[in-house]
Amino acid sequence: MDPVLTSHVREPRGATLDAYVGRGGYEGLRKALGLAPAQVIDMVKASGLRGRGGAGFPTGMKWQFVPKDSPRPKYLCCNADESEPGTFKDHVLMERNPHLLFEGCLIGCYAIGAKVAYIYIRGEFSHVQRVLEAEIEAARAKGYLGKNIFGSGFDCEIYAHRGAGAYEAGEESALLESLEGKRAQPRLRPPFPAVVGLYGCPTAINNVETLCNVPLILTNGPEWFASLGPEKNGGPKLYCISGHVEKPGVYETSMHVTIRELIDKYGGGIRGGRTLKAVIPGGSSTPVILPDQIDAQASFDGLVKAGSMLGSAAIIVMDDTTCMVWLAENLMHFYRHESCGKCTPCREGTDWLLKILRRIERGEGTMRDIDLLADVASNIGGKTLCPFGDAAVAPVLSTIQHFRAEYEAHVREGRCTCPADWRAM
Amino acid sequence: MSFHPEMRYESGMHVSQRELRPDGEPFAFTPANRDRLEQIATHYPAEHRRSAVIPALYIVQEQQGYVSAPAIRHVAEVIGCTPAEVDDVVTYYAMFFRQPVGKYVVQVCRTLSCALRGAERVTAEISKTLGISVGETDPTGTFTLMEMECLGACDRAPVVMVNNEHWHECQAPEDAGRLLESLKASGEAALTGCHLEVERD
Numbered sequence: 034m035d036p037v038l039t040s041h042v043r044e045p046r047g048a049t050l051d052a053y054v055g056r057g058g059y060e061g062l063r064k065a066l067g068l069a070p071a072q073v074i075d076m077v078k079a080s081g082l083r084g085r086g087g088a089g090f091p092t093g094m095k096w097q098f099v100p101k102d103s104p105r106p107k108y109l110c111c112n113a114d115e116s117e118p119g120t121f122k123d124h125v126l127m128e129r130n131p132h133l134l135f136e137g138c139l140i141g142c143y144a145i146g147a148k149v150a151y152i153y154i155r156g157e158f159s160h161v162q163r164v165l166e167a168e169i170e171a172a173r174a175k176g177y178l179g180k181n182i183f184g185s186g187f188d189c190e191i192y193a194h195r196g197a198g199a200y201e202a203g204e205e206s207a208l209l210e211s212l213e214g215k216r217a218q219p220r221l222r223p224p225f226p227a228v229v230g231l232y233g234c235p236t237a238i239n240n241v242e243t244l245c246n247v248p249l250i251l252t253n254g255p256e257w258f259a260s261l262g263p264e265k266n267g268g269p270k271l272y273c274i275s276g277h278v279e280k281p282g283v284y285e286t287s288m289h290v291t292i293r294e295l296i297d298k299y300g301g302g303i304r305g306g307r308t309l310k311a312v313i314p315g316g317s318s319t320p321v322i323l324p325d326q327i328d329a330q331a332s333f334d335g336l337v338k339a340g341s342m343l344g345s346a347a348i349i350v351m352d353d354t355t356c357m358v359w360l361a362e363n364l365m366h367f368y369r370h371e372s373c374g375k376c377t378p379c380r381e382g383t384d385w386l387l388k389i390l391r392r393i394e395r396g397e398g399t400m401r402d403i404d405l406l407a408d409v410a411s412n413i414g415g416k417t418l419c420p421f422g423d424a425a426v427a428p429v430l431s432t433i434q435h436f437r438a439e440y441e442a443h444v445r446e447g448r449c450t451c452p453a454d455w456r457a458m
Numbered sequence: 459m460s461f462h463p464e465m466r467y468e469s470g471m472h473v474s475q476r477e478l479r480p481d482g483e484p485f486a487f488t489p490a491n492r493d494r495l496e497q498i499a500t501h502y503p504a505e506h507r508r509s510a511v512i513p514a515l516y517i518v519q520e521q522q523g524y525v526s527a528p529a530i531r532h533v534a535e536v537i538g539c540t541p542a543e544v545d546d547v548v549t550y551y552a553m554f555f556r557q558p559v560g561k562y563v564v565q566v567c568r569t570l571s572c573a574l575r576g577a578e579r580v581t582a583e584i585s586k587t588l589g590i591s592v593g594e595t596d597p598t599g600t601f602t603l604m605e606m607e608c609l610g611a612c613d614r615a616p617v618v619m620v621n622n623e624h625w626h627e628c629q630a631p632e633d634a635g636r637l638l639e640s641l642k643a644s645g646e647a648a649l650t651g652c653h654l655e656v657e658r659d
């Protein structure tokens with residue numbers, strides 16, 4: 034499949050308004066403004082577009098949940114927090130094709146009846162904020178946003194809001210709290226953000242890549258969009274490949290692609306011709322899959338069949354030098370650091386899991402510790418306020434499931450059993 | 459403090475024993491910075507000015523390098539909320555410094571993709587060169603070394619972030635010591651920041 038989202042990212046000055054309009058930009062918005070909002074939602078529903086932020090929820094349906102008759106203002110929030118370890122696709126779109134995102138935001142606002150969209154960028158992306166703010170000004174100066182866009186009577190503003198370093202701010206209700214100037218801690222649901230969201234008003238929250246697909250659906254039609262990928266997994270998809278591959282990077286293709294093709298064809302194969310040990314297919318919170326499973330289709334449904342998830346399409350590749358206990362410890366450090374602390378199983382549990390993993394990795398663990406890990410994990414997964422808890426235990430549980438022998442070897446031999454110099458390789 | 463006999467929290471300190479931070483110099487925004495903040499505040503409905511707390515704290519940090527207790531009180535006054543509400547934000551987010559830091563805050567990403575490509579050795583190398591551990595500032599006040607979690611550039615692993623915004627990507631562990639020298643000599647220009655690569659050619 035030829036790239037459509039990233040076809041111009043390598044073009045110098047490709048991010049400017051002139052370049053975007055020159056390649057047919059803002060035509061999707063023009064078309065949308067000629068339709069009724071409900072017709073726009075119907076088109077997005079017909080395309081089968083599923084959210085690219087992690088859960089794969091149908092976007093059209095999400096927009097439909099926003100009550101149309103509410104007297105309160107409505108908001109669209111674009112989730113540009115991009116904090117899932119291994120994920121680095123949204124900032125490419127924002128830096129290199131910002132107007133595509135603005136156009137998606139504007140169409141989304143029109144569809145749900147919002148007049149303001151906030152793009153919530155993670156704190157480390159200050160360069161992205163600079164690009165967005167400059168391009169927002171350019172778009173406003175030319176009348177692509179602001180009052181009475183294209184003479185249609187539709188008013189809309191877009192603001193870029195930068196967080197300050199918190200993974201949990203990517204969780205949608207925590208994002209709203211953060212945008213309100215508070216700690217990024219999730220809200221109890223229901224009520225769902227579609228009804229009671231930002232400032233207590235109806236709010237739609239969509240990922241950057243999700244919104245970038247919307248203008249394509251308007252210009253090329255829902256059938257075109259659906260036909261790009263397998264059934265129910267239509268449209269273009271960005272994959273982030275990192276870890277032990279020759280050519281890490283962001284690659285765009287359709288969801289027909291398999292994990293094997295992504296590693297070998299796009300990622301250039303395992304570095305130094307080594308062999309594959311395991312793959313995390315959808316960001317750190319998705320269970321690992323093994324070399325005999327990599328012919329799985331890298332789609333929402335294909336990876337569920339393989340016992341994992343597409344998540345944010347962050348493919349982290351590990352070669353045979355990698356210690357899986359070390360891997361679990363590394364990720365647990367992340368989760369303990371990022372737990373927002375609102376609910377006890379996650380706040381306390383991640384700390385204990387890290388301690389136990391550390392002592393096993395150092396060779397100071399006991400066989401009982403391995404079961405203790407599974408026991409503590411089972412008291413976190415499914416028992417927390419937000420899906421972070423499930424995410425945090427996935428790497429531990431899946432490495433114990435597939436690599437229990439490695440855990441046991443650590444305990445038996447009283448040391449890390451991987452090649453002594455593997456971290457130097 | 460845990461009451462389970464075998465379980466002890468790492469800090470081992472009860473809240474009541476915690477020392478309060480020293481107050482620091484008095485703080486007020488410069489008129490230009492105050493104007494910038496008021497401009498940002500127009501992005502949010504007037505009754506939700508609190509949304510501008512994070513931008514306000516960034517401006518504080520630009521002005522004085524870290525967020526002191528007087529700055530927290532000043533931000534609360536300017537925004538129209540309580541100092542506790544501002545402190546809540548400062549203590550939660552990783553990018554706010556609550557003590558003075560070095561001229562260059564060097565943060566090494568330690569999450570999986572970077573770790574798989576040698577991030578641990580980058581940290582060790584910097585730590586050895588400066589003679590300080592993670593979390594410390596060198597005696598000259600030039601460098602503070604920290605570790606951070608995934609910053610969303612894992613294809614350029616291992617990644618180092620300087621002063622919360624400039625990146626140095628694909629940092630070969632054996633070159634980490636040299637990076638410090640070039641930072642000292644040529645400041646932020648020493649960093650690759652290759653996310654803007656295309657714009658440069």
Ligand SMILES: Cc1cc2nc3c(=O)[nH]c(=O)nc-3n(C[C@H](O)[C@H](O)[C@H](O)COP(=O)(O)O)c2cc1C
Pocket residue numbers: 083084085086087088089090092112113114115116117200201202203204205206238239240241243244419420421424
């Ligand atoms: C702990 C946690 C972190 C998340 N981080 C992100 C993120 O960084 N970016 C993102 O787009 N979605 C993230 N999500 C998913 C969002 O909650 C939400 O599902 C998504 O933004 C919805 O957009 P979509 O329907 O377009 O996918 C996260 C979810 C959880 C539970």
Ligand code: SF4
Pocket residue numbers: 201218219371372373374375376377379380417418419420421422
């Ligand atoms: S599961 Fe963790 S991150 Fe989510 S609300 Fe509870 S403490 Fe916070």
Ligand code: FES
Pocket residue numbers: 118119120567568569570571572573607608609610611612615616617
């Ligand atoms: S793991 Fe270091 S940038 Fe993602």
